[in-house]
Amino acid sequence: SISDDFLKVMVVARQLHRVTEGAWDGTIDPLVALWGFGRGGARRSRPPEPAEVRERLMDVGFEKILISEEGQLIKTRPSLSLDLASIAKGYGVDQVSELLEREGIHNYIVEIGGEVFASGHRLDGAPWRVGIATPRPSAAADAVYRSLPLKDLAMATSGDYRQFFDAGGRHYSHILDPRTGWPVENGVVSVSIIADNCTFADGLATAIMVMGADRGLGLIDDLDDVEGLIVIQQPDGSLLDLYSTGLLPPEGGGAPSPKTGG
Secondary structure, three states: OOOHHHHHHHHHHHHHHHHOOOOOOOOOHHHHHHOOOOOOOOOOOOOOOHHHHHHHHOOOOHHHEEEOOOOOEEEOOOOOOOOOHHHHHHHHHHHHHHHHHHOOOOOEEEEEOOEEEEEOOOOOOOOEEEEEEOOOOOOOOOOEEEEEEEOOEEEEEEEOOOOEEEEOOEEEEOOEOOOOOOEOOOOEEEEEEEEOOHHHHHHHHHHHHHHOHHHHHHHHHHOOOEEEEEEEEOOOOOEEEEEOOOOOOHHHOOOOOOOOOO
16 A cells, blocks of 8 residues: 555645646656656657657556555556656655644745745745746756745746757757657746645646646636746747736735635
């Protein structure tokens, strides 16, 4: 049987898969490996054949993994594999934050691989400010594109500017659509999600990279206690910021205040 902690992660994973209509999928690892973006695998210089993609797609589908009443994980297709790496950093942030709260520490910031939870305020009473990396391959790793004040909230960012290859005049990023098996080409280069749960924010940021700006903003605005910033690269190469309705741009002042109740 699976542990209580793993069950908690699976509950969030199911929610992500459902609300994103499959744009987030915890069984996508065979496609990631095929495209050369897997851990320790050989990198590609050209895309795989369409037939290879179709074959791997048969082993993708989070809805094919069930949890029995006895707490057993059931794969309805034996070749399925479960990889929750896309929400692991966010889960780690949530776990550390819970530990600090249990120890009576309420003013802190936890960061793991760019995913963050900020609680309370800084020692000087000012709000925590969290930077968003500049979404360009040529940018330094510590180059800040935008910064947002954060209080008692998590923020996770996903982008397509670190892992990719170019071939035949096309750009192939590591952001794959689990429903088609192919890298997305929708102009979205960065998504930052603010929520009260970093595990969910982590997965949602990845899913909205897949969904695209219009559908992504629509989903964010439909979700309670969630806000976001989507950055798209326009045809001339410039970057355009798209904010969800409840998130003030940085120059507006004040900490982000996610909507409640719709």
